[in-house]
Amino acid sequence: MRRLFGSVRSRATLAATLVVAVALIAAGVAVLLSLRSNLVGQAGSQAERTARSVATDLAVGKPYDELSLDEDEEPVQIVDEHGTLVAASQDLQRISGTGTGEVKPRSQPSAPASAQEGAEENGESDDDADDSGSTLEPGEIDKDTTFTNGSAAIDGESADYRFAAVKVEVDGKGELTVYAGAPLSAEQGAVRTAQTVMLIGFPLLLGVVAGVTWLVTRRALRPVEGIRTEMAAITASEDLARRVPVPDTHDEIARLARTTNETLSALETSVERQRRFVADASHELRSPIASLRTQLEVGAEHAELLDLEGAVEDTVRLQRLAADLLLLARLDAGERPADARFDLGALAREEAERRRGVTVDAEAVEVAGSRGQLGRVLANLLDNAQRHARSAVAVSVRQSTGPDGSHAVLTVTDDGSGVPESDRERVFERFVRLDDARSRDDGGAGLGLAIARDVAVRHGGTLTVRDAPEGGALFELRLPLAR
Template identity: 70%
Template sequence: MSRLFGSVRSRATLGATLVVAVALVAAGTALLLSLRANLTGEAGTRAERSAQAVASELAARTPLDKLSGLDAEDTPVQIVDEDGVLLAASEDLERISGTGTSEVTPAPAPSDGDDRDDPDDRDDDSLDPGEIAPGASYTNGTATIDGDTEDYRFAAVEVETPDRGRLTVHAGAPLAAEHSAVGTALTAMLIGFPLLLGVVAAVTWLVTGRALRPVEGIRREMAAITASEDLRRRVPEPATHDEVARLARTTNATLAALEASVERQRAFVADASHELRSPIASLRTQLEVAAAHPELLDLDGAVEDTVRLQNLAADLLLLARLDTGERPAGTRVDLAALAREAAAGREGVTVEAEPVEVSGSRGQLSRVLANLLDNAERHAREQITVTVRREGGAAVVGVADDGEGVAEADRERIFERFVRLDAARSRDDGGAGLGLAIARDVAVRHGGTLTAGAAPAGGALFELRLPLAGADRGTPRA
């Protein structure tokens, strides 16, 4: 059961059915109450008309035994005085309730010596002789006439008679039509509502199934992709413009990103293995030769290979940390001071810098400048210029050399990992092609950019742009 209602299709069907059921019950209840109120009101109106007719005859001094309203077959009538004594009742009336008195047999007529209402003893709100009180009061009850018992709506009308004082006329109208109509409507609802709910459930089940069919296709394809580990596959995209189509497109975009990431990882591992193999093989050869012939040990070469291996391992570790999304620290770093530190001890490097602070990792930003200067030293003829300046809301660090420069077609490719141009390879002193890739990744992690262009002197110009630290976003310092 829990599995059945654990699906979206089942929950949607159940939810729609419940909502419609609640709406139908509420609407049906309101309809029945309205129908009952209207029919009861009509019965009350008929009862009031009957009571008013009898009251009119009483106001005209019609004797009780001559009243025309007492012989109606379906209208029970009672006439009582102010003391609640029954003076007259309908013919064949056997039992009655709901009128204030259950008597059906009139009391004996009073003798001439009995007390009559004295007009001087009337209350201030009494009616004038022959006047009928406006309006009526209503009650529900039952009456048995000639052996038949039914429910009635009773209306009570007061009349001030000239000879008998104030009398109250109770007249009833049957509620059989109201009961019949309400019963018929209720029966129709009890039969129709379940059928309607069944139709709603079936339609909702079919419509939801059709709407979720693409989702099931996506699920099956994702399960197949997971089982096969083939990220080249894609989920089917519906030819619609709804949420399911957007889900499919987003899923395919995610699969494409995963495929690209896996391919980058594979290429990275392959290139890293290739780059590590050379220094390790060279170092192993030197150690084996030294083990057999100690006098032939090339100590400087072994140290050089060890340093190269150490630097490569450090580069790979930093790239791995950057790939995991590691965020730099929020330390304030003065790029001018950092540029001077990076240029210290390097020949032919000129620094032109104004104090500019950014927020980030001092160690990573120092690594960027060192990598840019290392790259410039490998290609420069004589001169390298480092500039640090403000430009709008950004700090700009430029590293320019007077070498041959970078062809426009290669200005993006040089930032790829393990990429070294032919010219660079001919003069490479052991670099693995990771310096510029690391520099760009660090720049991106700091919310900035790193681009390659042409220097005024004809060589290459690398520009690092980083957002200024919060305190430095205003007017530049002098």
Template identity: 65%
Template sequence: MRRALGSVRARAALAATLVVAVALVAAGTAVLLALRTDLTGRADDAADSAARRVATALATGTAPGALDLDDDDQPVQVVDEDGRLLAATEDLRRISGTGTSAVRPVRATADDDADDDGGRAGGKVADTTRHSDGSATVDDDTADYRFAALEVEDTAYGDLTVYAGSPRDAEQGAVSTALTAMLIGFPVLLVVVGAVTWLVTRRALRPVEGIRAEMAAVTASQDLARRVPEPATHDEVARLARTTNETLAALEASVERQRRFVADASHELRSPIASLRTQLEVGAAHPELLDLDGAVEDTVRLQELAADLLLLARLDAGERPGGADVDLAALVREELSQRTGDRHPVAVEVRDGARVSGSRGQLARVLGNVVDNAQRHARSGVRVAVAAEGERVLLTVADDGDGVPESERERIFERFVRLDDARSRDGGGAGLGLAIARDVAVRHGGALTVGAAPGGGALFTLGLPRARPAGRA
């Protein structure tokens, strides 16, 4: 039972059924109340008409005992101000809900100042009528009635009250019929609503089940090349399927990238380690043949590669730069002034006011990696410039080498990519510098691109958001 209620279809069908049930009960109650009110009003009108007819006769001088009440199929009573019954329907056997329960009239006497004919022409019928519920037995037929009470003042017999009833059979029958129809029809309607909701929800969720099954298969097989089926519709389920496939594609690319990274890292680490081990083994056997400088170079190279791999691992793990305020112009001056052993001179052109937010150490790493790359490919010199342009700060590094072919300008930012395959590892590095530089730029909210320098060669451009002054929104 709990598993069934855990289904989206079951919950949707139950919710729809409950909503419709509440709506039907509210609508049914309103209909019954309106029907009862309407039929009660009609009964009041019928009782008013009967009471006013008798009251008019009394007001025109007709004596209570002379009223013709036998033709009425409605119970009628005429009561004086002392509560005595002066006239009533002949076949009346029992009555309740009126001013008196008496059914046998007493002999009425006129006032002393009555005319010689036993009554006086006069009397006033009240404008308002009172209504009450009751029952009566007329000629052995007992029924519920709606009674109207109407006052007649200043008659020869004093102030009189006329009670006339109208049967409520029509009201009770109509209400009973409507209630019976609702009690039968509402459950049937609720069953239909629940069944239709179940079927419609099942049809709507069928693609979701296909997505779930395919995702379970992907998990079981670990085959990220598989994709979930995409419905031909344009609803939320179709968007879910497309988003799921996009996520699988991104995950597949990430895993493939990680595999290549591990393979390339293993290959790159194997070479300096093997070289260092060979030199150490030769040195252990023949100390006079030990290439100490080569061993130091391999060790430094291994240390730099390990540092690059560690930084890439931190970047892939989502490490975000700090929010320190960095003067990029001062950073460039300081970092370039500390460089020694460059093959070509570096010309510097910086403008003050180029402040950015981020990690000073990581931005210095970007500058060093891009300048190192320019040094390897320049023929005579490297030019570095920093300037603030609007809301961005631009750092450019240009060389006068052969440049980067347009078709390869994005590929050089991939990890372990080196375009010059004939270049030795000692001169070319492991192919991680530009990949690290772009990753750092992206995590600082900027971008690193490469194009053609005005004088030939490659032009690397680092664009970063300009730091807002303190206190500015």
């Protein structure tokens, strides 16, 4: 069971079926209530018409035996103000839900003459007696109708009825109440038919909804299964050059496939970069280690031939390379720079004073970050400039305000041959050295500019290179000002 409902397809089908089931049940209940209300209302209207027709005959003075109570074969009762049945349908055998359960009228004895005379002597008239408990005038029919539900048996057939009760004031008979019924068989039959249709149709409709949802979700999720299968194959083969299929749609699944492929591309680039890094690091480490080992082995056999200065140079070169690799590893691991505030101009002046032939023009500009890492950036830029300059290296620091806000701008220029436009991005890659730098073999490993750009990016800045106005290369470091 857990495995069955553990898929998106199963859960979507179940959810859609439940939603439709709830909607169908609510709609079915509303339809049944509305249908029943309408049919009951129609039965009530029919019963009211019959009751008012009989009340009209009574109001005009028709005697009970001339009333048409059996024309529609529906139950009719006439009850006086004392609750006594005075007239009823001829074949009525049983009734409930009206004012009385009697089905046979009682005979109405005439009043004794002495009683009538006594009433006249006392000043009472028939009109006074009739008006004693009624609010209606003789011959007046009450505008209000009372409805009740009940049952009746006529000529051996029992049924449920909707009864309408109408009051009428009859001269000489007082206030009479006419009860007339209309059968509820149509309402009951329609409700039963609707219930039967719903009991049969709703399960079939739910089955159709479940089947359609199952097929639609299967079609919709087919690309997801293709993505999952391809990702499993990529994981098994470790071939990051493969890509997941992108469906020919413009929905979330297509965007997921494109994002997955972008992630795979970034992962492939990162892995390839890591492989090149390891290979280049091994190559760069091999040279100073081999040179140092050779000198030590020669010195062990022939102490007078030991090149101590060369051994120290190789050791320093190895130490610097190890420090560069360690810094790159920390940067790749996402190490966040410190949040210290310091003067970038003062830092530039300190670095320039340690070197010969470097001029500095630096104003006070405050930035935030790691003073040590940004000092390393400046040192690497100066090393690169001095390595390629003919005679002059200049450093400047200023504050610049542009459309993207205020920044601290540090530039390092030299009067060398500059950087070709085609190599202005390539020089910031790791272990990359242009031909003339490589031929000079001054110990550089091609990591200085790569480290400088990585540190600049970690501090929210940029590092670019372009031609200097007086010739040579101009490296520009832009950093956000300290807040």
